[in-house]
Amino acid sequence: MSGMTTRHGPAKGIGRWLFSTNHKDIGTMYLVFSLVMFFVGGAMAMVIRSELAIPGLQFVHPEFYNSMTTMHALIMIFGGVMPAFVGLANWMIPLMIGAPDMALPRMNNWSFWILPVAFGILLSTLLMPGGAPAGGWTMYPPLVLQTGDAFPYLIFSIHLMGISSIMGAINVIVTIINMRAPDMTLLKMPMFVWTWLITAYLLIAVMPVLAGAVTMLLTDQFFGTSFFLAAGGGDPVMFQHIFWFFGHPEVYIMILPAFGVVSEIIPTFSRKKLFGHDSMVYAAASIAFLSFIVWAHHMFTVGMPLSGQLFFMFATMLIAVPTGVKVFNWVATMWRGAMTFETPMLFSLAFVFLFTIGGFSGLMLAAAPADIQYHDTYFVVAHFHYVLVPGSIFAIMAAVYYWLPKWTGHMYNETLGKTHFWASTIFVNLTFFPMHFLGLAGMPRRIPDYSTQFTDFNTVASIGAIGFGLSQLIFVLVIVTAWKGSKATDRVWEGSHGLEWTVPSPAPYHTFETPPKARIANEAFE
Amino acid sequence: MTTHTEDRYYVPHGSHWPIVGSAGLLLLMVGVSSWLNGGDAGFYVMMAGVAVIIFMITGWFANVIGESQAGLYNLQVDHSFRQGMFWFIFSEIMFFAAFFGALFYARNMSIPWLGGSSNNFFTNLLLWQGYESTWPTNGPGGVGGEYEAMPPFGLPLINTVLLLTSSITITIAHHSLLAGKRAPLAIFLAATFLLGFTFVYLQGVEYVEAYEHMNLKLTSGIYGSTFYMLTGFHGMHVTIGAIMLTVIFFRVLKGHFTREKHFAFEAVAWYWHFVDVVWIGLYVFVYWM
Numbered sequence: 001m002s003g004m005t006t007r008h009g010p011a012k013g014i015g016r017w018l019f020s021t022n023h024k025d026i027g028t029m030y031l032v033f034s035l036v037m038f039f040v041g042g043a044m045a046m047v048i049r050s051e052l053a054i055p056g057l058q059f060v061h062p063e064f065y066n067s068m069t070t071m072h073a074l075i076m077i078f079g080g081v082m083p084a085f086v087g088l089a090n091w092m093i094p095l096m097i098g099a100p101d102m103a104l105p106r107m108n109n110w111s112f113w114i115l116p117v118a119f120g121i122l123l124s125t126l127l128m129p130g131g132a133p134a135g136g137w138t139m140y141p142p143l144v145l146q147t148g149d150a151f152p153y154l155i156f157s158i159h160l161m162g163i164s165s166i167m168g169a170i171n172v173i174v175t176i177i178n179m180r181a182p183d184m185t186l187l188k189m190p191m192f193v194w195t196w197l198i199t200a201y202l203l204i205a206v207m208p209v210l211a212g213a214v215t216m217l218l219t220d221q222f223f224g225t226s227f228f229l230a231a232g233g234g235d236p237v238m239f240q241h242i243f244w245f246f247g248h249p250e251v252y253i254m255i256l257p258a259f260g261v262v263s264e265i266i267p268t269f270s271r272k273k274l275f276g277h278d279s280m281v282y283a284a285a286s287i288a289f290l291s292f293i294v295w296a297h298h299m300f301t302v303g304m305p306l307s308g309q310l311f312f313m314f315a316t317m318l319i320a321v322p323t324g325v326k327v328f329n330w331v332a333t334m335w336r337g338a339m340t341f342e343t344p345m346l347f348s349l350a351f352v353f354l355f356t357i358g359g360f361s362g363l364m365l366a367a368a369p370a371d372i373q374y375h376d377t378y379f380v381v382a383h384f385h386y387v388l389v390p391g392s393i394f395a396i397m398a399a400v401y402y403w404l405p406k407w408t409g410h411m412y413n414e415t416l417g418k419t420h421f422w423a424s425t426i427f428v429n430l431t432f433f434p435m436h437f438l439g440l441a442g443m444p445r446r447i448p449d450y451s452t453q454f455t456d457f458n459t460v461a462s463i464g465a466i467g468f469g470l471s472q473l474i475f476v477l478v479i480v481t482a483w484k485g486s487k488a489t490d491r492v493w494e495g496s497h498g499l500e501w502t503v504p505s506p507a508p509y510h511t512f513e514t515p516p517k518a519r520i521a522n523e524a525f526e
Numbered sequence: 527m528t529t530h531t532e533d534r535y536y537v538p539h540g541s542h543w544p545i546v547g548s549a550g551l552l553l554l555m556v557g558v559s560s561w562l563n564g565g566d567a568g569f570y571v572m573m574a575g576v577a578v579i580i581f582m583i584t585g586w587f588a589n590v591i592g593e594s595q596a597g598l599y600n601l602q603v604d605h606s607f608r609q610g611m612f613w614f615i616f617s618e619i620m621f622f623a624a625f626f627g628a629l630f631y632a633r634n635m636s637i638p639w640l641g642g643s644s645n646n647f648f649t650n651l652l653l654w655q656g657y658e659s660t661w662p663t664n665g666p667g668g669v670g671g672e673y674e675a676m677p678p679f680g681l682p683l684i685n686t687v688l689l690l691t692s693s694i695t696i697t698i699a700h701h702s703l704l705a706g707k708r709a710p711l712a713i714f715l716a717a718t719f720l721l722g723f724t725f726v727y728l729q730g731v732e733y734v735e736a737y738e739h740m741n742l743k744l745t746s747g748i749y750g751s752t753f754y755m756l757t758g759f760h761g762m763h764v765t766i767g768a769i770m771l772t773v774i775f776f777r778v779l780k781g782h783f784t785r786e787k788h789f790a791f792e793a794v795a796w797y798w799h800f801v802d803v804v805w806i807g808l809y810v811f812v813y814w815m
Contacts, residue, residue, distance in 0.1 A: 019540035021538050021539065100537055103606040103610070109541065110547055121559075153559045156559055159555070170614060171610075178606050204620070205617075206620070207617070207620075208624065209621070209623060209627075211621060215755075216625075216755070222562050223745075224670075226745075226747045227628055227632075227748070227751055230665070231669055233637050233640065233747045234628075234665070234747075235636035242628065
């Protein structure tokens with residue numbers, strides 16, 4: 001219980017949030033923001049699935065449908081998943097490494113407060129002449145250049161999201177490298193901290209590249225440059241290369257922190273140490289490295305030299321090796337453990353199983369000759385939703401259930417939590433599993449209508465989607481009612497270990513103002 | 527426990543600068559966007575945004591400089607700033623990498639393909655008959671019309687010498703600071719930012735020359751696009767760097783920085799070297815080769 005002297009409490013009123021330099025407050029704001037965006041993006045998914053429930057056009061105009069797919073993706077990626085993980089990082093990294101706060105607290109505030117501006121601008125495009133962006137979140141030219149008044153707003157909102165992410169990532173790296181408790185060496189760091197360190201590096205490396213790519217779109221549109229214009233010596237395909245040089249690492253930006261979360265939770269509820277901690281670190285680093293040299297597997301059908309196709313195919317398949325190491329280690333951690341199945345553990349187990357399904361369909365897509373068949377079909381939609389929804393989002397939910405007692409000081413309602421878990425898991429599979437079959441049968445993505453042969457699976461998927469959407473209301477109920485739950489102990493979970501469990505629940509406004517000894521936490525476990 | 531001691535990591539008690547910055551960004555981005563869409567009022571909104579951001583930067587830095595002079599920052603805080611600056615510069619390098627990537631892709635991939643290389647025989651035959659791939663080029667469509675390419679020897683070479691010299695002068699200034707010699711520190715720092723501003727001025731002269739006499743414009747196909755975007759963003763960074771050097775210069779005159787603690791000085795020096803290295807890449811790949 002070292003370093004508990006309270007310097008001062010939170011400020012009063014709205015100023016507490018507007019001017020905050022406290023990692024816990026900022027983490028809370030990130031998490032609440034991402035929850036709001038999760039529902040905004042989710043509402044758009046409901047529009048999409050309602051339209052696709054039966055063949056024909058029933059509810060929306062095709063262009064608005066295209067806006068919905070585009071905005072759904074942008075909001076879920078940049079507003080839902082990424083801020084949720086940054087929120088978890090803000091809350092947990094200082095607690096896990098024994099730091100008084102994030103290394104650069106004022107910049108931390110700015111990283112967050114840029115986000116509402118960015119998404120305010122992005123969402124306002126829904127009301128503009130020409131509608132919201134509808135060319136897909138990948139913003140390929142020349143299609144994206146047909147966007148109406150929304151175009152510059154789209155570009156600048158992407159810039160703002162990038163600035164926010166880069167500042168957040170710099171803060172995470174500096175905090176981890178510079179603020180650890182004295183005897184916490186790098187390889188003693190919890191896996192969540194490790195995966196975030198690697199993620200932050202990826203963010204700083206690729207978000208500026210995205211900024212460059214969209215800047216070129218902007219100048220092509222308004223200032224007459226020829227980056228993506230063949231007549232001027234440029235190439236629209238060049239945009240795809242630059243975009244996916246960002247886009248593929250971005251995929252791992254959204255999954256590596258999820259790996260970290262699951263690597264924290266499975267040991268706790270297996271009451272064993274994480275199997276192969278160091279190999280997990282090397283696997284995450286290998287995945288990060290490989291993420292830079294596989295981007296063109298998103299563009300196998302666009303035209304590239306055969307040598308390029310072969311290189312990107314084999315490099316992509318190589319990722320299965322470190323990912324396999326991770327899945328193996330999670331399973332090995334559970335092997336002969338004294339397992340219990342509280343809600344965070346349930347979400348983590350579902351993560352391991354369902355993420356692996358997404359991984360396998362990824363391997364199928366990695367094979368260039370097969371991808372030519374699968375490209376731009378619902379098989380791709382099934383694949384990336386399996387890694388993102390029961391992957392990233394389940395990990396975020398697992399993390400919220402796992403750490404909510406530490407944040408609020410109260411236990412959530414376990415029955416409600418388990419109801420939320422089972423409803424989510426059943427409906428998520430009902431939504432996305434049939435999409436594999438639709439894709440293999442040839443249904444293209446990003447189209448509001450389809451041939452009648454695809455009706456049955458689409459109806460099932462739409463029922464699943466509505467069910468999944470409604471299930472998330474239980475999640476909100478769990479969070480709201482958690483403030484009235486039974487008092488949580490400091491340790492919260494019987495098998496938990498690590499510095500975050502040595503501080504009281506709820507965690508005081510200021511923690512570790514003088515550095516703790518990491519040994520205390522390790523001994524607690526051994 | 528209200529006073530901060532050097533042995534404790536300094537965590538500020540809240541700050542209103544970030545939210546001011548966000549408001550500035552909102553005005554800036556909305557202003558630029560509506561201006562680009564043809565709304566005249568957008569320009570004024572944009573300028574208001576710029577003003578708010580300048581106000582924010584000035585206030586935020588004044589705040590930090592004040593805290594630094596008050597001795598609130600211990601060595602660990604200093605390390606945080608250093609590492610933060612390092613990663614910021616890394617992100618800037620990756621931003622330039624996107625534009626260098628575009629340049630290399632155009633020169634090695636898209637232009638040869640338009641000329642019919644690899645398996646693109648029919649692209650050339652059917653779409654761009656008679657186009658031969660060369661560099662520099664404004665593409666098979668001759669976008670922007672006839673132009674002259676910027677020769678590497680002349681103003682660009684003078685600019686290279688200026689920037690390389692400024693890298694030496696900032697290093698001399700740094701060594702003077704470490705040796706505790708304040709006069710040469712100030713003199714060489716002044717020399718550095720003067721060289722920097724001269725570079726920016728000459729770059730402006732070069733642009734005027736290109737626009738008025740060589741018909742080399744931003745719209746001159748892929749050559750004009752890469753030329754102006756790379757040199758333009760670089761010039762913007764030189765301007766920012768030179769302004770930061772000026773700020774550091776006046777701080778030196780006020781007696782700031784010690785032999786042991788001078789993060790801001792080093793951060794600006796790193797930034798200046800970064801700008802210098804990018805220029806070498808530019809000079810080699812944009813002007814020369």
